[in-house]
Amino acid sequence: MDHRSKKLFERAQQLIPGGVNSPVRACLGVDSDPLFVAHAKGSHLTTVDGTTFVDYVQSWGPMLLGHAHPVVASAIHAAVDRGTSYGAPCEDEVVLAEAVIDALPAVEMVRMVNSGTEATMSALRLARGVTGRNKVIKFVGCYHGHADAFLASAGSGVATLSIPGTPGVPEATVRDTLLAPYNDLTAVAELFALHGKDIAAIIVEPVAGNMGLVLPVDGFLQGLRDLCTEHGALLIFDEVITGFRVNYGGAQKRFGITPDLTTLGKIIGGGLPVGAYGGRADLMRRIAPCGEVYQAGTLSGNPLAMAAGIATLTELKKSDYDALEARVAALAGELQNILAAKGVPVRVNTIASMFTVFFTDQPVTDFASAKTANAALYTSYYKQMRDKGIYLAPSPFEAAMVSFAHTDADLAALLDAARAITLTA
Numbered sequence: 001m002d003h004r005s006k007k008l009f010e011r012a013q014q015l016i017p018g019g020v021n022s023p024v025r026a027c028l029g030v031d032s033d034p035l036f037v038a039h040a041k042g043s044h045l046t047t048v049d050g051t052t053f054v055d056y057v058q059s060w061g062p063m064l065l066g067h068a069h070p071v072v073a074s075a076i077h078a079a080v081d082r083g084t085s086y087g088a089p090c091e092d093e094v095v096l097a098e099a100v101i102d103a104l105p106a107v108e109m110v111r112m113v114n115s116g117t118e119a120t121m122s123a124l125r126l127a128r129g130v131t132g133r134n135k136v137i138k139f140v141g142c143y144h145g146h147a148d149a150f151l152a153s154a155g156s157g158v159a160t161l162s163i164p165g166t167p168g169v170p171e172a173t174v175r176d177t178l179l180a181p182y183n184d185l186t187a188v189a190e191l192f193a194l195h196g197k198d199i200a201a202i203i204v205e206p207v208a209g210n211m212g213l214v215l216p217v218d219g220f221l222q223g224l225r226d227l228c229t230e231h232g233a234l235l236i237f238d239e240v241i242t243g244f245r246v247n248y249g250g251a252q253k254r255f256g257i258t259p260d261l262t263t264l265g266k267i268i269g270g271g272l273p274v275g276a277y278g279g280r281a282d283l284m285r286r287i288a289p290c291g292e293v294y295q296a297g298t299l300s301g302n303p304l305a306m307a308a309g310i311a312t313l314t315e316l317k318k319s320d321y322d323a324l325e326a327r328v329a330a331l332a333g334e335l336q337n338i339l340a341a342k343g344v345p346v347r348v349n350t351i352a353s354m355f356t357v358f359f360t361d362q363p364v365t366d367f368a369s370a371k372t373a374n375a376a377l378y379t380s381y382y383k384q385m386r387d388k389g390i391y392l393a394p395s396p397f398e399a400a401m402v403s404f405a406h407t408d409a410d411l412a413a414l415l416d417a418a419r420a421i422t423l424t425a
């Protein structure tokens with residue numbers, strides 16, 4: 001059934017490390033081979049073997065409108081004919097900056113980059129540059145891209161592969177990375193008590209999506225805000241997933257918390273490679289060329305990516321986030337019931353258009369509780385769901401993504417598949 005995918009994977013493994021250009025795609029965490037995609041449309045993707053799946057990965061988040069949305073596709077087509085990169089400013093950079101600033105309450109100025117990794121790396125440099133301090137607090141199981149400073153106890157692919165940090169990151173680089181459990185304000189307060197004068201910033205996923213989906217407990221984000229203010233550190237919200245997903249204004253709008261800096265990616269590029277970082281104007285003006293903190297990019301503000309981003313945000317602004325959230329909440333609740341009825345321990349976390357199935361009987365509030373989930377059960381669930389046409393993240397430490405293109409029939413297909421599989425504790 002996966003004959004062509006298997007053949008391509010064999011070739012790819014000779015040419016590309018692990019056969020993939022980003023580790024988690026190799027499906028090692030679920031004891032499977034990757035499927036090679038031929039094309040995708042809306043909520044569906046079709047493999048080179050001609051099998052069509054309901055896609056609950058959605059390129060790991062960017063495709064909130066679904067694949068190949070007609071408005072986004074035609075914006076990209078039109079942009080191609082105007083030239084694909086100028087290395088000089090263009091109008092669409094201004095238009096997308098305006099849309100981002102208009103949407104996110106804490107963003108007064110924004111700089112475009114090419115990935116989420118670049119966004120977080122640059123935001124940290126800015127935070128260090130303006131505070132004159134080096135240390136950063138990050139949360140165990142949060143993922144902020146693959147820049148050196150963030151690869152201590154990270155989530156996403158790092159979690160799946162159980163790499164304790166990674167070789168190649170000098171100890172000196174992560175010495176300034178301080179770790180706290182997610183949702184643990186006491187631990188953060190202790191770090192400030194010990195290192196307060198050296199802490200440049202806290203970086204946090206305001207809703208964690210890279211240890212599976214983990215919600216902030218009441219008071220956690222406000223507590224981080226207060227500690228940062230008290231100690232002269234900056235609060236960085238990494239909204240690479242949550243920006244334009246938990247609502248149009250991101251987690252900062254949903255929870256009413258004002259970070260100093262915000263990082264973005266995924267959705268704002270509409271499926272093209274984009275990231276961005278923004279925040280208070282007085283901080284953003286410290287970036288070159290108006291300030292001394294250097295950051296640059298040959299392809300930054302790329303006209304294709306800007307066109308895709310503008311089209312995406314224009315469509316999202318008209319979209320009914322509450323209706324999608326209500327449908328996903330119902331889906332997650334029913335999925336929890338269906339799986340629990342099989343006698344396996346299960347907790348489904350959900351917010352907005354995301355959910356994660358954790359095969360555990362504990363509430364999942366941080367990486368330690370996420371890791372109590374039974375990995376063998378997830379593998380079995382993943383494989384059987386895939387056999388039934390449901391494409392899920394090949395890792396228990398990721399969030400399933402639902403798009404505005406998912407129909408009620410797509411959601412029903414997931415539940416029907418879940419009913420039909422066999423899981424034994």
Ligand SMILES: *Cc1c(COP(=O)(O)O)cnc(C)c1O
Binds near residue numbers: 116238241
């Ligand atoms: C995906 C992600 C990143 C990294 O973005 P890339 O575009 O993969 O470099 C950073 N932070 C969060 C929260 C992410 O989910």
